[in-house]
Every structure is written in C-alpha cells, then in structure tokens.
C-alpha cells in the first residue's frame with residue numbers, strides 16, 4: 001500500500017539531492033518502491049557559458065523512463081536562466097523548478113540559490129525571465145530566507161506576475177545549511193500568506209510525521225521528502241521494506257552505475273560506497289563497515305550480500 005494513495009489530493013514529492021537522486025537512483029526507486037508523485041532532479045546550471053553536459057544527461061527523458069520528473073534550474077543571470085529554460089522546453093518538459101534554496105556560500109554569495117532571497121531586484125529580474133516562457137509552468141523551491149526568516153516575503157509580490165504554480169518550502173535559513181531543526185512552526189504563516197499551493201519540506205522523516213503535518217495543515221498541498229527517502233527507499237511503501245526489495249534496488253543501481261561509469265572499478269566502488277553513507281543507516285554495523293572498507297568490487301559484493309540477506 002502506498003502512502004500517497006492514502007492521502008487525498010496531497011502530493012508526495014522526492015527531493016532533489018545532488019550526488020544521490022540522479023536518474024539512476026530515480027528510475028531504480030520508481031521501479032522497485034515508488035510511492036512518489038514526482039521526482040525533482042538536482043539542479044542544473046551553466047558553467048563557462050554552457051549547461052554542464054552531465055546535468056543534461058541526467059534529465060534526458062530517455063534516461064528517466066516511466067517517471068514524472070521535474071527538472072530544476074539554478075541561475076541568477078537572466079541569460080543563463082534563459083538558456084536552461086530553452087533546453088528543458090526543447091526536451092519536452094512543461095514544468096520546471098527554480099532553486100532558491102542552495103545554501104553553499106560560493107553559490108549564495110553570487111546571489112544564486114538561497115542567496116537570491118535577500119536580493120529583491122535580482123528576484124524580480126529572474127521572474128521577468130520566467131514570464132517570457134508561457135509554455136512552461138514553474139515551481140519555486142525556497143528556504144525561509146538566506147539569513148533572516150522573513151526574506152521569503154520578497155517573493156510574494158512576484159507570485160502574482162509570474163506563472164508560479166507551486167512553492168516548496170524548506171523551513172530553514174540558507175546560513176543554517178542543513179544543521180539545526182527545520183522551523184516547522186513557521187508553516188502556518190507561510191500557508192496563510194502564499195496564495196499558490198505550498199509543499200512542506202525539511203526533516204520529514206517518517207510516515208507518521210507526514211500524517212501529522214498534513215493533518216495539522218489542511219491547506220498544505222503535500223510534502224517533499226529528501227534525506228529520509230535516500231536513507232530508506234521503502235519509506236513511503238512500508239510493505240516493500242523487505243530484503244528482496246532492497247536487494248533488487250541495490251542491484252539495479254549497481255548494474256546501471258557499472259554501465260555508466262567508465263572510470264574503472266575504483267570509480268564504481270566510490271560511487272556505491274558514497275550511496276551507503278546514507279542508505280540503510282541502521283543496518284548491520286559490521287556489514288556496513290565492510291562495505292566502507294572494501295577495496296575491490298568482489299569484496300564490496302560480499303559485504304552487500306552480508307548486509308542484505
């Protein structure tokens with residue numbers, strides 16, 4: 001039984017997590033577990049005048065078969081934004097998410113991501129660019145602010161002039177990065193002020209929590225779940241939290257990364273070990289350690305067989 005089928009008219013979204021929820025993870029997740037209404041891709045961006053090729057590869061429709069994918073873009077320069085919106089429209093997408101939440105200081109200092117929340121003029125220019133793309137629908141993924149929890153108000157006047165159909169709020173400040181608790185006590189004020197559907201995000205880590213939040217906030221359009229879904233890919237469909245499903249999921253990831261990563265065994269091993277930094281954190285401690293310490297793919301496979309059996 002999927003949780004999303006039990007929550008009338010609310011959405012459950014998979015959050016973008018750079019380095020984890022790429023097309024390989026998303027398609028394997030949808031195939032084995034699912035329970036998600038849409039997957040949000042980690043942000044794409046322009047570097048040295050071109051969109052990073054791996055960002056393009058990650059969202060190509062043929063690399064995301066059978067899933068509802070929403071590409072995300074991060075830019076503060078209107079021409080960079082323009083370039084990415086044209087690219088996603090050319091790929092056939094009708095919906096794009098705008099990143100106003102990235103907290104990394106080198107990104108934010110340039111007025112990108114969460115940094116833009118403190119710059120109303122840059123926000124306005126960006127919204128002008130969005131208005132020039134009537135064929136696209138936009139969502140915004142924002143934090144409460146960069147360094148002040150009232151900066152989200154800066155987007156309010158713009159919601160009336162740009163085609164924004166949904167706002168996803170990560171209830172932290174940019175300067176908090178991912179530390180401290182999400183300020184979920186601020187949900188009420190955002191729901192009262194924002195006239196488009198609002199999706200809640202931040203530290204939503206169990207089905208009980210989803211139920212509590214959506215019961216307490218009937219106006220909320222849904223929730224977006226990030227790290228907890230990477231930690232337990234069966235989070236939203238508990239009856240699939242079985243060794244067989246985890247095994248299938250792992251094997252799909254492993255098989256696909258072996259095909260796509262061309263830098264040799266070491267690169268594949270690194271990729272899989274980095275996934276295990278977050279995945280199934282409460283699984284057998286010794287097997288997790290053996291995965292971490294594996295220096296060959298054969299040892300890695302043995303360790304995974306110990307962990308998922």
Ligand SMILES: Cc1cc2nc3c(=O)[nH]c(=O)nc-3n(C[C@H](O)[C@H](O)[C@H](O)COP(=O)(O)O)c2cc1C
Pocket residue numbers: 015016017018019041042043072099101102141170178201202203204224225226227228
């Ligand atoms: C390593 C990492 C990478 C992330 N990458 C992105 C990203 O590319 N775009 C984005 O909007 N949010 C990104 N986020 C933020 C998550 O989407 C989410 O908003 C945040 O983790 C809070 O939700 P959670 O507590 O459910 O994980 C990232 C978070 C982490 C930890």
